[in-house]
């Protein structure tokens with residue numbers, strides 16, 4: 001999947017044509033991406049036993065309401081995490097953008113730090129935070145806001161919180177990239193025309209950072225709905241999302257064709273979202289030089 | 290002025306211009322520091338309502354910093370900015386009513402031409418009808434009505450600039466600041482736009498400050514030029530005054546081409562100094578301020594202020610023609626007066642007339658002794 005809307009810098013003429021330069025990557029992608037994808041799709045059209053072509057796997061998926069629930073829950077998780085990342089991420093990116101060089105160094109470090117730790121480690125961190133005796137419950141009980149610890153671990157809310165923290169840096173970085181592409185003179189022009197800070201933000205800065213918002217949302221959504229480790233650990237055995245369903249069917253129950261069909265459904269969901277967001281992105285293409 | 294536009298618009302605008310006829314600007318002992326570095330020191334400028342002033346100086350001398358202080362994007366370390374004799378301290382950029390045209394025009398790329406021009410009017414909270422009237426009027430003024438629905442990326446450089454100026458003028462600013470607005474245009478278009486912008490600003494009666502490092506632009510467009518070097522104003526005067534009577538050696542070398550000859554005052558004769566040029570010859574120079582007898586000076590004279598004679602005289606500099614550069618209407622000679630000292634001389638080229646040959650002996654005399662300058666040297 002491409003991050004379609006990050007503007008690419010203009011290139012000087014190179015001795016090799018761009019087509020030739022892309023050959024090694026094209027070969028690599030064909031070998032390790034396109035071929036496995038075709039194999040996967042082919043597998044999803046096979047019956048559980050023996051050969052032949054059948055739509056039975058898809059029929060089975062869409063007729064079982066439990067599967068539909070997994071699909072909607074996964075989509076819902078993706079949407080929640082994306083929106084939460086946007087709401088928490090935009091102010092951070094904006095603050096970074098306005099900050100002095102010295103603050104930028106500190107902020108860069110803080111934003112990148114979580115990315116330098118593995119998702120597994122961060123997930124176990126969240127287990128500690130969300131548990132009955134965890135940070136959040138101790139704090140809330142300590143402040144007298146609740147009497148009994150609330151259940152966060154093994155809940156959808158807990159998964160969404162952890163995922164938001166895990167993918168937030170990607171949203172922030174993507175928006176920062178977009179904000180830094182905006183000519184600071186545009187904001188100055190807005191102010192010189194009598195536009196106050198809020199008008200300048202809503203009319204100039206926000207619309208012009210839309211490409212970064214879109215690519216950030218694409219990344220976060222796609223990564224969230226295909227995450228496996230965090231939903232399995234924080235969600236425990238009780239919560240099932242598409243990746244955990246694929247794992248269960250393919251690795252535990254060895255029902256490869258059904259697992260392939262679930263994978264294909266997940267892939268299509270992601271592609272639809274990518275398509276919708278890219279269409280929105282197309283409209284911004286006009287003014288991103 | 291061309292008369293393509295319907296007269297009604299021009300009449301109406303001129304009537305409006307009379308209403309909000311120019312505002313004055315005064316910079317009072319402005320000083321600015323970036324950290325430890327002093328970017329501007331003791332800037333004093335008194336600009337009349339409706340005047341067109343250029344801020345001329347080499348890159349990095351602080352021109353943009355002056356504009357940013359006037360427009361309120363940075364606050365000066367010391368000193369005052371007064372518009373109509375009122376201090377604007379404490380007013381934000383959006384409250385000052387100072388329009389800016391940027392070098393790259395800074396048009397809002399996600400808005401059409403129409404929305405760009407309407408932006409400031411909407412920010413002022415004008416009614417829909419009044420916004421639409423004014424935008425139509427402004428676009429008509431710059432002859433861009435037919436491009437109202439285009440986006441900035443679909444316009445040529447000159448068209449973008451016209452949008453930028455009409456966007457800034459639409460809100461009827463008290464002052465107009467133009468930061469190197471012509472540098473991105475090619476040469477022919479630049480001249481057209483210079484004339485057009487000067488005409489527009491005159492019609493509207495707006496006080497304007499143009500920042501530029503291009504002296505021809507400053508010379509041709511301004512009522513007065515402020516020369517800025519290293520954060521200091523060296524001279525603030527009319528273009529001809531700046532050209533003929535540069536206040537400092539910097540002005541003399543920055544504006545136009547000028548010969549600087551180390552010389553010594555050797556006498557006075559009927560109101561003029563007799564100056565002996567090191568290397569040979571002496572000349573008479575009319576100079577206003579008084580100089581000590583025998584003072585060492587730099588004698589500054591422009592190439593076109595020298596006449597080439599074939600006979601020696603008491604107030605002529607002897608020399609030998611080294612190089613001869615025909616430039617169409619004029620011809621420039623390099624005349625050496627000493628082994629390591631050459632003077633540039635520019636003469637009108639008369640068709641058919643013989644030009645001087647390399648190696649020829651000549652005698653140079655100032656055409657106008659009052660259009661020369663003497664700068665005392667410390668040594």
Ligand SMILES: Nc1ncnc2c1ncn2[C@@H]1O[C@H](COP(=O)(O)OP(=O)(O)O)[C@@H](O)[C@H]1O
Nearest residue numbers: 323324328346347348349350351352353354355
């Ligand atoms: N924000 C800033 N911080 C530090 N130094 C600056 C800043 N802006 C400008 N300067 C310095 O101030 C001097 C004047 O800059 P500027 O006004 O942009 O010059 P000009 O417009 O004449 O080219 C330059 O030496 C520049 O490096």
Ligand SMILES: [Mg+2]
Nearest residue numbers: 349352353354
């Ligand atoms: Mg500048």
